[in-house]
Amino acid sequence: FSFLQERLRYVLGLLLLLRSTDSFYVPGVAPINFHRNDPVEIKAVKLTSSRTQLPYEYYSLPFCQPSKITYKAENLGEVLRGDRIVNTPFQVSMNVEKKCEVLCNFPNKPVTLTVEQSKLIAERIREDYYVHLIADNLPVATRLEFYSNREEEEKKKEKDVQFEHGYRLGFMDGNKFYLHNHLSFILYYHREDVEESQEHTYRVVRFEVIPQSIKLEDLKADEKSMCTLPEATGSAPQEIDPTKENQLLFTYSVHWEESDIKWASRWDTYLTMSDVQIHWFSIINSVVVVFFLSGILSMIIIRTLRKDIANYNKEDDIEDTMEESGWKLVHGDVFRPPQYPMILSSLLGSGIQLFCMILIVIFVAMLGMLSPSSRGALMTTACFLFMFMGVFGGFFAGRLYRTLKGHRWKKGAFCTATLYPGVVFGICFVLNCFIWGKHSSGAVPFPTMVALLCMWFGISLPLVYLGYYFGFRKQPYDNPVRTNQIPRQIPEQRWYMNKFVGILMAGILPFGAMFIELFFIFSAIWENQFYYLFGFLFLVFIILVVSCSQISIVMVYFQLCAEDYRWWWRTFLVSGGSAFYVLIYAVFYFVNKLDIVEFIPSLLYFGYTALMVLSFWLLTGTIGFYAAYMFVRKIYAAVKID
Numbered sequence: 001f002s003f004l005q006e007r008l009r010y011v012l013g014l015l016l017l018l019r020s021t022d023s024f025y026v027p028g029v030a031p032i033n034f035h036r037n038d039p040v041e042i043k044a045v046k047l048t049s050s051r052t053q054l055p056y057e058y059y060s061l062p063f064c065q066p067s068k069i070t071y072k073a074e075n076l077g078e079v080l081r082g083d084r085i086v087n088t089p090f091q092v093s094m095n096v097e098k099k100c101e102v103l104c105n106f107p108n109k110p111v112t113l114t115v116e117q118s119k120l121i122a123e124r125i126r127e128d129y130y131v132h133l134i135a136d137n138l139p140v141a142t143r144l145e146f147y148s149n150r151e152e153e154e155k156k157k158e159k160d161v162q163f164e165h166g167y168r169l170g171f172m173d174g175n176k177f178y179l180h181n182h183l184s185f186i187l188y189y190h191r192e193d194v195e196e197s198q199e200h201t202y203r204v205v206r207f208e209v210i211p212q213s214i215k216l217e218d219l220k221a222d223e224k225s226m227c228t229l230p231e232a233t234g235s236a237p238q239e240i241d242p243t244k245e246n247q248l249l250f251t252y253s254v255h256w257e258e259s260d261i262k263w264a265s266r267w268d269t270y271l272t273m274s275d276v277q278i279h280w281f282s283i284i285n286s287v288v289v290v291f292f293l294s295g296i297l298s299m300i301i302i303r304t305l306r307k308d309i310a311n312y313n314k315e316d317d318i319e320d321t322m323e324e325s326g327w328k329l330v331h332g333d334v335f336r337p338p339q340y341p342m343i344l345s346s347l348l349g350s351g352i353q354l355f356c357m358i359l360i361v362i363f364v365a366m367l368g369m370l371s372p373s374s375r376g377a378l379m380t381t382a383c384f385l386f387m388f389m390g391v392f393g394g395f396f397a398g399r400l401y402r403t404l405k406g407h408r409w410k411k412g413a414f415c416t417a418t419l420y421p422g423v424v425f426g427i428c429f430v431l432n433c434f435i436w437g438k439h440s441s442g443a444v445p446f447p448t449m450v451a452l453l454c455m456w457f458g459i460s461l462p463l464v465y466l467g468y469y470f471g472f473r474k475q476p477y478d479n480p481v482r483t484n485q486i487p488r489q490i491p492e493q494r495w496y497m498n499k500f501v502g503i504l505m506a507g508i509l510p511f512g513a514m515f516i517e518l519f520f521i522f523s524a525i526w527e528n529q530f531y532y533l534f535g536f537l538f539l540v541f542i543i544l545v546v547s548c549s550q551i552s553i554v555m556v557y558f559q560l561c562a563e564d565y566r567w568w569w570r571t572f573l574v575s576g577g578s579a580f581y582v583l584i585y586a587v588f589y590f591v592n593k594l595d596i597v598e599f600i601p602s603l604l605y606f607g608y609t610a611l612m613v614l615s616f617w618l619l620t621g622t623i624g625f626y627a628a629y630m631f632v633r634k635i636y637a638a639v640k641i642d
Contacts, residue, residue, distance in 0.1 A: 031263045032136055033192065033201040034094040040187070040204060042090040043072070045083050045132040045139070046441055047169065050527045050594060052127050053601045054440040055082035061124060061169075062117045064089050064104030064250050076383055076451075077376025082442035085134070092135070094202055095189060095256045100182075100219075100227040103250040110216055113246045121170070122177040122242035130166035130528070135187060136204040137373060141270065142167045143208055163269060165528055167211040170240070178237040180211035182219070182229070183252045188259035190266075205259050205266040213237035216248050227251050267373055271532045290513045290543050297550050301557060305635060312639045327560035331641050332484035334560065334632060338568035341404035342412045343419070347572070349397025349464070350420035351622025354615055356389040357382060362541055365534035372530045383455070390417065390460040394467025395474075403476035404568075413468035417461045420618060424611060425456070431607045434600050477629075480637035490564050497562050499570060506555055507577030510547045510620060514540045514578075515585060522589050526605070545623050548575055552624030553631045560632070567628065575624020579617035583609070 034040060044058030059065060072085040089103055104111065113121065133140040141163040170179040188206035214229065215236040221227035227249070229235075238248050261268075312328045327334075338344060361382050364370055370378045397416045398409060406412060428444075435443040444452075495501070517533075517540045524531030552575040556567050586609040596602055 031203050033203060034189075035199055035201060036095045038094045040092045040094055040135055042088050042092055042133055042135050042185075043085050044088050045085055045134055047124065047129045047131055048082075048166070048528050049124075049127050049129045051596060051601070052598065053442075053526065053596065053604050054435065054438050055442045056124075056129075056439075057084040057441040058086055058088070058131070060439070060441075061121060062111070062113055064111070075376045075380050076448070077379030077381075079376075079448050080379050080383075080444060081376055082440065083375060084441045088133070090185075090252060092185065092187070092254050096254070097256060098252070098254040100229050100251055100253045102221050102225040102227055103252055110247045110249050113240070113248070115243070115245060118240050118244070118246050119242040121179060121240050125170035125172060125177045125179065125240070129169045130164075131169055132166040133207075133209070135185075135207045137375075138204060138207045138266065139270065140166060140185075140207050140209045142211065163208075165270075165530075167209045170213065177240045177242065178213045179240050179248070180213050181238045181248050181250050182212040182214045184210040184212065185252060185254045186210070186257065187254065188257050188261065190259055190262060203263045203266075205261040205263060206269060214251070215239075219249050219251060221249065221251075229253070267371065270372065271530055287513075287539070287543060290509065290547055293509060294546055294550050297554055301554060305557075309635070309638045326563075327557070327635070328639055328641075330488060330560060330563055330565040331481045331636055331639070333488045333565040334567070334636060335479040335481065336483050336487060336565065337404040338566065340569075341401060341406050342408070342415055344568060344572065345397045345401040345404065345406070345412060346415040346419045347618060348400060348622050348625060349393040349416040349468075351393075351618040351625075352396045353386060353389045353393030353420075354619045355622060356392050357385040358541065358619065360385055360389075362534055362538045366538045370534075372532060383452075387455050387460040388463065390463035391467040394464035394469075395471035396467075397464075398468035398471025399474050399476065400471075401468075402472050402474070403479075409468060409472040410465075412472075413465045414461075416468060417464035420614075421456055421460065423614065425452075427607055427611055431604055434603060438600060477633070480633060481641055488563075488565070490566070491562070493562055493564060497559065497564065499573060502555055502570070502574040503577035503580055505577070506551045506574045506624075507579070507581045509551055510544050510578040511581035511585075513543045513547050515581075518582065518585060519589075522586070522593075525608075526589075526594060544578075544620070548578070548620045548623040549627030551575065551577075552628045556628040556632060567632070568625075571628040572621045572625045575628070576617035576619075576621035578620055579613045582616055583613045586613070 044063075046055045046057055047061070048055045059069065066087055066089040068087075070087050074083060074085065078085070091101075092098075144162045144164055145160070167183070168180060170177060172178070186206075186208040187204060188208075189202040190205045192201045192203060194201060212229075215238050218230040218235045219227050220230075240246050240248075308326060308328075361370070361378065364381065365378065370381060394413060394416055397412065401409065401412045429449075432444050432449075517537060520529075520531060520533065523529045552571055555574050556571050559567055559570065586606075590596065590602075590605055594605070596605060
């Protein structure tokens with residue numbers, strides 16, 4: 001029990017340490033200092049909806065356009081996410097207030113939306129689209145204030161504030177559509193300390209918006225494009241009738257406030273946005289349960305093994321008086337190469353590639369180098385790392401293929417470099433065709449696709465060949481016992497030794513360790529939340545590795561005790577059992593958390609989920625396979641065999 005307490009203390013300490021790393025990040029850009037009256041550029045990123053999962057670029061809707069539209073050069077991650085960052089006609093100057101200004105066209109000549117444009121806007125409002133803008137690389141947020149379930153006296157004093165990414169394009173009331181055509185920007189600045197003689201410099205530390213819908217007749221505008229907002233009670237919202245032309249004005253106001261928030265912690269507001277407070281109790285709970293179970297498993301396995309090995313080695317002295325039974329019986333067949341060794345080694349090579357990539361990405365992100373402020377950095381890093389980790393994937397695959405008596409190393413290397421990436425590319429290409437059909441900015445442009453293919457065949461493929469060549473030339477893994485010429489007959493197996501029962505049993509523990517984290521990852525992917533708890537994710541990843549290894553060792557031990565030596569493929573499949581639970585969880589999340597109703601968004605969800613499940617199966621299967629292989633070599637090296 002004292003051992004358990006020690007473990008608990010250690011875990012709590014580690015969690016507190018990781019918690020403190022969450023808010024720290026190395027900013028993606030250096031701070032920009034503004035003087036009073038300096039222009040602060042407002043750019044648009046995209047329109048998103050968690051109901052359709054299809055992002056669109058800002059000017060896909062008839063918003064006001066500047067005289068010249070310029071798109072920002074983007075990195076690979078931004079393109080893959082569907083970001084299309086573009087300039088807007090909003091004129092904002094540092095610390096200069098604007099009461100109300102007309103954005104485009106003159107007050108006496110309002111914007112006229114055609115029937116097609118009105119239909120499109122109404123459809124986007126129905127689909128619950130949000131508009132995302134940025135100022136000085138900070139995304140715009142809508143403040144939501146509500147009273148929590150506190151005592152009545154406290155209620156009067158304190159409201160709970162949460163932030164929502166972007167602002168809603170509009171809202172529906174019955175069957176009528178209303179567009180948010182007036183934006184009240186609230187920008188917060190932090191005044192930097194300067195010497196007395198110098199001019200004050202300011203830094204933008206928060207960007208909020210209050211969207212409003214105001215009818216054309218209620219916006220009193222003059223010739224200088226200035227306007228006056230009506231009283232809140234007396235104004236009617238701007239309706240968009242999809243059956244006819246609509247006239248409206250796009251207007252905006254700017255308000256500046258001083259803030260104590262320093263530039264380095266300006267992202268904290270956005271990172272605590274998630275409306276679900278992380279249940280630290282359940283997180284610690286899962287960690288403790290996993291440590292406890294793994295401790296018990298290790299003790300049982302080690303004690304049983306010691307007894308087995310002692311018995312087997314004693315038997316040799318007593319001239320085989322006892323009948324041999326259990327795992328020692330199959331010593332002549334346990335290292336017999338399996339069917340399809342090339343495919344097995346290729347899949348394990350891809351698993352190693354994924355493992356290295358995920359480990360490095362999570363570790364670097366935990367140190368704060370891939371914060372949400374550097375847009376697309378996570379995706380770009382993951383893509384490049386996967387390409388460069390091909391050398392490790394190739395090395396391990398080549399060495400294993402040689403151990404399994406394989407001879408055609410060139411074909412094996414090609415298989416390793418193309419099997420898993422080929423499946424990923426194929427699924428993504430098919431999904432991309434559907435996104436193209438919807439004219440969404442989420443579709444990967446053709447030049448980017450060609451660039452990705454060039455990276456695959458120009459970086460990844462040669463590196464896999466290089467690794468495979470050295471792995472294949474290296475001494476194969478040293479198996480401690482010789483393989484018999486004639487395969488041994490396998491006795492009939494009990495029902496619980498069935499592959500599928502094994503998958504169900506083996507998947508529970510690793511999945512239990514990480515399913516809480518899975519909820520936040522899914523929210524980040526499908527509901528446009530920021531994911532930033534990489535410190536905790538790193539801990540979960542380590543627990544996942546430990547639990548996969550232990551479950552795999554237990555399963556292979558039972559299998560060998562049942563005198564079934566065909567463990568190569570089975571261990572790989574069974575260790576990936578938690579991927580099956582991830583699939584079930586994804587279906588549950590789709591039904592309960594998302595209100596996706598159309599065909600293409602559903603297809604996208606399940607297409608990308610299939611990729612996640614496949615990658616997760618490869619990852620956990622590889623971890624389990626190598627743990628089991630080391631275990632099998634260890635136990636057969638420990639017994640004396642004539």
